[in-house]
Amino acid sequence: MRRDDHQRRLSQVHHPWFSRAYILTQSLLESIVHPWRAQQGQRALGKTLIIGAGTGLDIPTLSQNAHEVTLLEPDPTFYTFLKTHYPAFSCLNSPAEQIPLDDASIDTVISTLVLCSVQDLCQSLQEIWRILRQDGQFLFLEHVAHDAPWWHRVQNTLTPLWEKxxxxxxxxRPTLLALKQTGFVITDLSCPHQGILFPVVxxxxxxxxxxxxxxETHH
Incomplete structure (x- = not known):
């Protein structure tokens, strides 16, 4: 696939039925996720980017040390929701694979249940790496591939249907492996949910x- 065709495909993120259903039912999932999301938000500091901002559930959890908060959301339904409900925030209608921000311009990047649905995991992490300053932090809350081989095979079998x-x-998604391969150093890691299909890190x-x-140190 040519690069320009690849970039065009990445820019077309649109799941209207899923997005509308999520807006109506988000409180059910949030009853489980919110405590973990809140812990994550309190660690944000400096210039902060939320990727896959969705309906903005990360925003109320942010630490007072986070400032110049930017929301990144490629889905038109969620993007419209964010613009309506959080008009004071800068909101970018772009995928994680194409973050329209300068190199080394962000102190904290946050993702909450986002990397499972980006179209290109490695490119998304490379973009996060690019925009982060040195010593910048990436705070993640994601469900990932199961460690147990049998359950991983079950995930592989169900993924094509689940994706639709x-x-x-x-x-x-092998998210932890991809983080390390990108060059990130994981300084803190927990597994708050040991689910069969949805283990969360x-x-x-x-x-x-x-x-x-x-x-170089002697020059």
């Missing part, structure tokens, strides 16, 4: 400063 009904969500990853060579 779940707004592009994939059950078998919560943590903090940083973009470390480049390691200076011995020669």
């Amino acid at each position: 009904v779940g707004g592009g969500c994939q059950l078998n 919560q943590g903090r990853a940083i973009k470390p400063r480049p390691v200076q060579s011995h020669q």
